[in-house]
Amino acid sequence: MSEIAAPRSSSRSRSVKGGGRNHSGQTNFELYSWLFMRLSGLALVILVLGHLFVNLMLGGGITALDFGFVAGKWANPLWQVWDLLMLWLAMLHGGNGLRTIINDYAEKDQTRFWLKALLITAALVIVVLGTLVIFTFDPCLDPNSTLSVCK
Amino acid sequence: MPSKPAGTLYRGREGMWSWVAHRITGVGIFFFLLVHVLDTALVRVSPHAYNEVIGTYKNPIVGLLEVGLVAAILFHAFNGIRLILIDFWAKGPRYQRQLMIGVGVIWVVLFVPFVIRHLTHVFGG
Numbered sequence: 001m002s003e004i005a006a007p008r009s010s011s012r013s014r015s016v017k018g019g020g021r022n023h024s025g026q027t028n029f030e031l032y033s034w035l036f037m038r039l040s041g042l043a044l045v046i047l048v049l050g051h052l053f054v055n056l057m058l059g060g061g062i063t064a065l066d067f068g069f070v071a072g073k074w075a076n077p078l079w080q081v082w083d084l085l086m087l088w089l090a091m092l093h094g095g096n097g098l099r100t101i102i103n104d105y106a107e108k109d110q111t112r113f114w115l116k117a118l119l120i121t122a123a124l125v126i127v128v129l130g131t132l133v134i135f136t137f138d139p140c141l142d143p144n145s146t147l148s149v150c151k
Numbered sequence: 152m153p154s155k156p157a158g159t160l161y162r163g164r165e166g167m168w169s170w171v172a173h174r175i176t177g178v179g180i181f182f183f184l185l186v187h188v189l190d191t192a193l194v195r196v197s198p199h200a201y202n203e204v205i206g207t208y209k210n211p212i213v214g215l216l217e218v219g220l221v222a223a224i225l226f227h228a229f230n231g232i233r234l235i236l237i238d239f240w241a242k243g244p245r246y247q248r249q250l251m252i253g254v255g256v257i258w259v260v261l262f263v264p265f266v267i268r269h270l271t272h273v274f275g276g
């Protein structure tokens with residue numbers, strides 16, 4: 001097959017095989033993807049650990065999670081932006097990670113194609129659904145809501 | 152230079168195993184994320200539907216699975232920072248082993264308080 005680059009070496013990572021194209025025909029896609037994993041990973045450490053701390057450590061933790069808890073959080077635009085960023089970055093980071101794994105282990109072109117088609121479909125559905133949920137959320141769906149906007 | 156046969160500097164040592172663990176935890180977290188966005192999407196259906204499904208997260212067995220999830224996330228997060236340091240910090244590759252120990256220490260320091268607090272919630276303290 002193609003040459004094997006030294007693992008995790010920035011200057012040469014563009015020569016890692018990307019869809020089986022040869023060296024001269026390659027774009028910098030794999031380099032940007034490699035860089036994106038590191039940048040998004042750093043942001044996700046803060047976003048995800050913050051999310052876990054607020055939802056599982058503070059107050060009643062998991063026992064306090066219900067519709068009212070979500071409504072209370074998304075009444076604050078900070079948490080809307082937080083969750084939106086987390087959703088997009090996590091799906092892109094996780095999707096790109098799975099793409100790498102498919103490239104590594106699925107040997108037949110057909111298998112790789114269909115697995116990636118499935119991955120892209122799933123990621124797209126989740127990102128679109130999650131984004132719509134954050135922006136169209138209606139806290140007053142709960143008739144017993146104590147939020148001031150619902151009174 | 153090591154006198155061992157070529158390949159053993161990485162293979163079978165912490166470098167390889169942390170790579171394996173990074174992949175496994177990454178895949179696990181990804182599939183949880185798919186489910187978690189779907190269950191959260193139920194807030195658009197009805198408060199009852201959401202509360203019903205989120206109730207399963209409070210079940211003791213699922214509560215233990217959450218401990219596993221957080222264990223995986225903490226490893227993936229700090230091993231990821233270790234990878235960044237190996238890639239971008241000039242001395243990173245030389246200290247990759249010490250960085251691995253650092254990952255373990257931070258993991259324990261964050262994981263232990265979490266387990267105590269979370270299991271107290273789950274098992275009704």
